Amino acid sequence: MGLRCAVVDDYQQVATSVVDWSGLADDVEVVSFGEHFADEDALVAALDGFDIVVTLRERVAFPGSVIGRLPRLRLLVASGMRNSVIDYAAAEAHGVTVCGTASSPTPPVELTWALLLGLARGLVAENAALRAGGPWQSTLGADLHGQRLGLLGLGKIGERVARVGLAFGMRVSAWSRHLTQERADEVGVERVASKEELLRTSDFVSLHLVLSERTRGLLGAAELALLKPTAYLVNTSRAGLVDQEALLAALREGRIAGAGVDVFDSEPLPADDPMRSAPRLLATPHLGYVSRANYERYYGQAVEDIRAYLAGEPIRVLGPA
Structure with a gap:
């Protein structure tokens, strides 16, 4: 045989x-x-x-x-x-x-920016309205130039996301437990002292960390509460980095402007999962490396x-x- x-x-x-x-x-x-x-x-x-x-x-x-x-x-x-x-x-x-x-780290970097740009310019809502004959212009886009992009993680993917942000004219800051000033200087970003400071000061936050026992649940209800009501959160890394119930609550209550998510606790995502119907959410079916x-x-x-x-x-x- x-x-x-x-x-x-x-x-x-x-x-x-x-x-x-x-x-x-x-x-x-x-x-x-x-x-x-x-x-x-x-x-x-x-x-x-x-x-x-x-x-x-x-x-x-x-x-x-x-x-x-x-x-x-x-x-x-x-x-x-x-x-x-x-x-x-x-x-x-x-x-x-x-x-x-x-x-290759390139595909997740590109998807991160697809989600971030889609959120910032309301592309899903505007496309749906245009196709349905709805209002002509219904959202007010968020600018990138001059805004602060906060990166949780500055590895191979985080670095490339940072360089795109800098090309857009964004102020880019980063934090991780082991991030050194030398590494931040090498990429050309600001190293902040804590994740709390990064969350409080950023207009866009993107996660680029490996999921481990130390990083699981890194962003819970208390951390999400630090985000500005005008801030956007993007996660193309691992769902376990963010408390999913806390994220759903923040989206439902309008405590953040929106989230772009490519990763979920259960994949494929069950048909009745609340993430499928959450407001202010731009979600993709784990396309980061696809x-x-x-x-x-x-x-x-x-x-x-x-x-x-x-x-x-x-x-x-x-x-x-």
Whole structure:
């Protein structure tokens, strides 16, 4: 029996067409799954009998309870070089090699600005009104030039967001627990002493931090209350950085001008989730890394990972952070 490879959560059904998988055809049968599996039982049932699984970012969790129920699994390829939802110890214990791929910071930077600009100029409301024959001009746009952009996090993505803000003529400030003055000077932004100061003084706030036990719930009700009523919040990083109930309350009560959100506690977002109907919210279905170039990178390197594994020389092997 030949090897079988499952590509999971291929929502757009493009994984097998954006790159050439034909080089594996003699050794591996590739099967793409477009639906999201709702629970572990459904996932295990679908992947039973597969030797290789290719998963995109952190869409699907692979805890020990899943890995232990997939006796044929030998290779797990995850896009990106960091994945917090894979149990690496369980993978090692069951003889499963985990490999990653490169990932570009450019797509999430561009989506961050799409959300921020969409919020600032009321694009969703204005487009809906124009299409429906509604009022001609119903919003008053927020200017970017001269306004303060506050960044929570100044890593690879945060730095690029900062440089775009500076190009717009914005005053850019940043904070994170480990941000140094040297790093802030390197990017050309102001380093503030605390997240509270950043929240109080910013007109636009954007999050660019890794989710960890230290950053989970970084912005709760008390922190959101520090934002100006004219301020906008953008989160393209991880939903867990922000208390979702507190954010919903701030939006419903009009305590902030709006929020742009690309990440959610539960994905895909349930049909009845209150985030779907929240006012002052511009939401996208976790599109941050979803671009043609990034998919070509992910799946092209997934093919490379599989070839290398079959040759007995795995590459881009991942383990605990």
